[in-house]
Amino acid sequence: MNRRDFLRTGTGLAAATAAGCGAQTESQSQRPNVLVIYTDEHSHWTLGAYGGTIIGTPNIDSIGHEGAIFNNFFVNSAVCTPSRGCLMTGRYPHQHGAYQNNIELNRDEVTIAELFRRAGYETGMGGKWHLDALPKPGWMSVERSMGFDDCKWMYNRGHWKRIVERPEGWPQNRSNARAGGELTQPDEPDGMPDIDYDVKGEGQFFTDWITDKCIEFVERPREKPFFYYLSIPDPHTPYTVSAPYDTMFEPEEMEPPESLFGNNLPDWADAARNSRVAAERVKDPYDPKRTEVFQDRMAQYCGMIRCIDDNVGRILATLREQGQLDNTIVLFTSDHGNYMGEHGLYNKNQLYETAHHVAMLARYPAKIDAGTVIDDVVASVDFLPTVCGLAAVETSGREEGNDMFDGSAGNRAWIHHSSLERAGVFTPEWEFALVKGADGILFDRRSDPAQTNNLFEDPTHAKTVDELRNEVIEHFKAVDGPEMSWLA
DSSP states (O other), X not given: OOHHHHHHSTTOHHHHHHHHTSOOOSOXXXXXXXXXXXXXXXXXXXXXXXXXXXXXXXXXXXXXXXXXXXXXXEOSSSSHHHHHHHHHHSSOHHHHSOOSTTOOOOTTOOOHHHHHHHTTOEEEEEEEOOOSSSOSBOBOOGGXXXXXXXXXXXXXXXXXXXXXXXXXXXXXXXXXXXXXXXXXXXXXXXTOOSEEOOOSSOSEEHHHHHHHHHHHHHHSOOSSOEEEEEEOOOSSSSOOOOTTGGGSSOGGGOXXXXXXXXXXXXXXXXXXXXXXXXXXTOSOTTOTHHHHHHXXXXXXXXXXXXXXXXXXHHHHHHHHHTTOSTTEXXXXXXXXXXXXXXXXXXXXXXXXXXXXXXXXXXXOTTTSOTTEEEEEEEEGGGHHHHHHHHHTOOXXXXXXXXXXXXXXXXXXXXXXXXXXXXXXXXXXXEEEEEETTSOOEEEETTTOTTOOOOOTTOGGGHHHHHHHHHHHHHHHHHTTOTTHHHHO
């Protein structure tokens, strides 16, 4: 079912959206719960709902198959902190303030959690926040949680694969945490939760542990509906996962992308090229060892995603057992993707599509028909108004995004990367971007999905370049973006 058909159905969102920003009219018992499942550095092509065949993700896929699959959902900035800020506020990075990693969200922002708290919801979060500047891990207090009343298991940043929970009454102290092979000293405020960090390869795998905390919240007796944000810090690096997932996928069966040995990165990707050399410990871009490096990483990456899927299954089963699944708006998405060898790159923070294009799945039978497919181009700033519309929760009016179901998003996703001075747009046909003082890009999303043929300087596409350049300039002018200092 496409969006136009969906909006004609009796349970379509056209009427729901009209009522979505008004005052609450439903009783507490009728109002839906909201569960947001958010992963980190998770590429959409890994999921069966988007055609993935390597891993098998039936639980995550079921959210989309029993609800809506957004085929063209993009993050506005393919970096953790600014992307999370867009999702939480419905506003672009220069507006919400957290425009690059490890910068705090403006303290006067009205987050989606605060909106649901004001609407009478019990709000909670577990996992990675990454919107409170430098504290690491930075276990949150209610005063800093920006709308999350239950924030005991909400931490600012860091990627520790295992965790040991202290016994009740354990004295507070400072502990070492192991991230990959490096020991770091976390900055922990007074009153941190009873948590210790495993440094011996023992303890519970973090994804399993944080899912336990989500399930405990869901199972809690309550009279009010809940809004819960589960932010799983995987499948982000380090590339490692617990048994049995660590051996579930054979490295030699992992097929490298065609562009793994590509050495034609543009000038603006020099930093990415240098980080690639450091990460793979090879200087020659054609070193065959790079295939082995990719395969080992990919096998563990797939294992992490399979682990996430099994844990999503646990949560859905709990909601079903509680009789709350159909009365819960369940959403699944990510802060950005991972290149996983494409163009010889890993991680994110570049202009190629894979880091920006992520999954977006939504399930809520009362208002979303099973099998709904949204092909319009939408973005993370559109998340907040969409969820508020589904739950009939009033927004603050500050958001810059639009409801993803009613077509008002304009079929555009704007690239905001002010810290690296890049600006662009995704349309159904194109990815177009400009870089200050460097070459731009124009990729045909339909005929060149691997993005190996940059058409920016192709004279046969000069008209398209001019049209999209004007669109980008007009957008940044309208939102008063700092990019106008060089776009103009």
